[in-house]
Amino acid sequence: MRHLSAIIGLVAMSCVMAHDRAFAQEFAGREKLRAHSAEFRQEVVKVTDGVYVAVGFSLGNSILIEGMDGLIVVDTLTSINDARAVKAEFDKISRKPVRAIIYTHHHADHVGGATVFAGTDHPDVYAHASMVTERADNMANLGHAGRDGGNQFGGPLIPESMHINDGVGPQLTIAGGGAGYLAPTRTFDGDETTIAVAGVRMQLVHAPAETSDAISVWLPDKKVLLPGDTFYHAFPNLYAIRGTRLRPVDAWIASLEKLIAVQADYLVPSHTRPISGGAAVRSALTAYHDGIKSAFDQTVAGIKQGLRPDELVDRVKLSPELAANPYLQEFYGTVAWSVRAIYTEYIGWFDGNATNLFPLSMKDRAAAILDLAGGATPVLTKARAAFDQKNYQLTAELADYVLAVHPESSDAINLKAQALIQLGERQISANGRNFYLSSAQYLLRDGR
Numbered sequence: 001m002r003h004l005s006a007i008i009g010l011v012a013m014s015c016v017m018a019h020d021r022a023f024a025q026e027f028a029g030r031e032k033l034r035a036h037s038a039e040f041r042q043e044v045v046k047v048t049d050g051v052y053v054a055v056g057f058s059l060g061n062s063i064l065i066e067g068m069d070g071l072i073v074v075d076t077l078t079s080i081n082d083a084r085a086v087k088a089e090f091d092k093i094s095r096k097p098v099r100a101i102i103y104t105h106h107h108a109d110h111v112g113g114a115t116v117f118a119g120t121d122h123p124d125v126y127a128h129a130s131m132v133t134e135r136a137d138n139m140a141n142l143g144h145a146g147r148d149g150g151n152q153f154g155g156p157l158i159p160e161s162m163h164i165n166d167g168v169g170p171q172l173t174i175a176g177g178g179a180g181y182l183a184p185t186r187t188f189d190g191d192e193t194t195i196a197v198a199g200v201r202m203q204l205v206h207a208p209a210e211t212s213d214a215i216s217v218w219l220p221d222k223k224v225l226l227p228g229d230t231f232y233h234a235f236p237n238l239y240a241i242r243g244t245r246l247r248p249v250d251a252w253i254a255s256l257e258k259l260i261a262v263q264a265d266y267l268v269p270s271h272t273r274p275i276s277g278g279a280a281v282r283s284a285l286t287a288y289h290d291g292i293k294s295a296f297d298q299t300v301a302g303i304k305q306g307l308r309p310d311e312l313v314d315r316v317k318l319s320p321e322l323a324a325n326p327y328l329q330e331f332y333g334t335v336a337w338s339v340r341a342i343y344t345e346y347i348g349w350f351d352g353n354a355t356n357l358f359p360l361s362m363k364d365r366a367a368a369i370l371d372l373a374g375g376a377t378p379v380l381t382k383a384r385a386a387f388d389q390k391n392y393q394l395t396a397e398l399a400d401y402v403l404a405v406h407p408e409s410s411d412a413i414n415l416k417a418q419a420l421i422q423l424g425e426r427q428i429s430a431n432g433r434n435f436y437l438s439s440a441q442y443l444l445r446d447g448r
């Protein structure tokens with residue numbers, strides 16, 4: 001008898017363990033994203049003599065280079081407030097005047113706090129010549145105009161504890177963003193230029209990646225490379241779901257080749273922590289290059305075989321070795337979104353299926369599907385069953401058919417929101433998580 005109860009106990013225990021394992025596997029992405037927050041612990045890191053990087057004070061980093069009789073600041077964070085916190089830390093390192101500010105590119109998280117670092121020092125402000133026009137273009141960016149309430153940075157998430165991080169930084173601070181921008185005073189055209197500021201020799205290298213105006217900064221005497229956003233500790237955002245113009249993926253690959261070639265001993269990106277040691281830098285940059293190139297090459301090969309976007313997403317995968325590389329974890333961008341963006345860049349919106357030349361409106365298609373199913377009720381029943389079977393994507397898609405015909409359906413609104421929450425909780429990508437959860441919150445609050 002005792003024997004039997006021991007067996008029952010063992011069976012029960014192994015059931016609990018199997019359940020725990022399944023649970024852990026289901027939420028593995030989210031837990032990895034949570035652990036990734038350690039990357040943004042707030043700290044000013046001394047990289048090598050005269051080079052410091054402030055991590056975790058803002059979405060991006062600010063880098064301080066100390067010269068003989070002055071300082072250089074590379075990237076200036078999002079806002080005046082963020083910049084003030086870092087300036088106070090930099091002041092503890094040196095009070096020499098700031099002779100130069102360098103923008104690696106125009107994005108808001110790099111240019112918003114320049115006035116704080118400049119103070120009354122009147123530094124030169126360096127950037128690539130294309131930065132000013134690209135910034136103006138980006139400021140006029142259309143995005144999704146918040147129609148579905150999705151926000152990749154998770155700003156409006158309530159309670160705030162739902163927000164884990166922003167994939168490449170703790171969180172984008174919107175308040176006061178952009179107010180500290182200073183226009184560049186020294187720009188260069190073409191591939192590169194060499195400057196000397198406060199006795200520090202620097203090569204500014206045009207290295208398009210997230211943006212076409214991106215530059216990297218190479219300090220040949222210290223063997224320090226500042227790659228801007230051409231490299232960070234997360235799968236690159238080859239496409240931004242917040243809605244931007246397409247990013248130049250082939251140019252991004254070429255830029256990484258340039259960065260590998262300089263053979264840096266220190267890599268200090270504008271997001272996430274610095275990397276020290278020639279071999280470590282080389283291996284990180286090489287993995288990054290190989291990961292992007294693999295996704296790009298597979299997508300182009302699939303396009304040549306006539307594959308369509310959904311088929312390409314099913315097909316294109318990183319090799320197990322690349323997929324396991326710490327620098328290619330999908331905390332920010334994802335392979336699937338990259339594949340769709342590369343398709344759009346090379347082929348455009350039309351997938352080659354003549355049916356899709358002039359498709360039905362969503363409303364007409366949905367009306368036909370509902371009619372086929374016998375009305376909205378059986379579609380919602382199916383959506384609920386899919387939810388119970390953890391097929392949350394199907395739940396959301398079926399709810400969308402109902403909402404296209406009956407936008408006020410509270411059952412459909414509720415089911416869709418619950419499905420988006422479940423999808424968000426299973427994401428490794430902060431952008432994906434934040435977008436799902438903020439969309440769900442918007443639906444539950446505003447019903448659309």
Ligand SMILES: [Zn+2]
Pocket residue numbers: 060107109110229270271
């Ligand atoms: Zn950035």
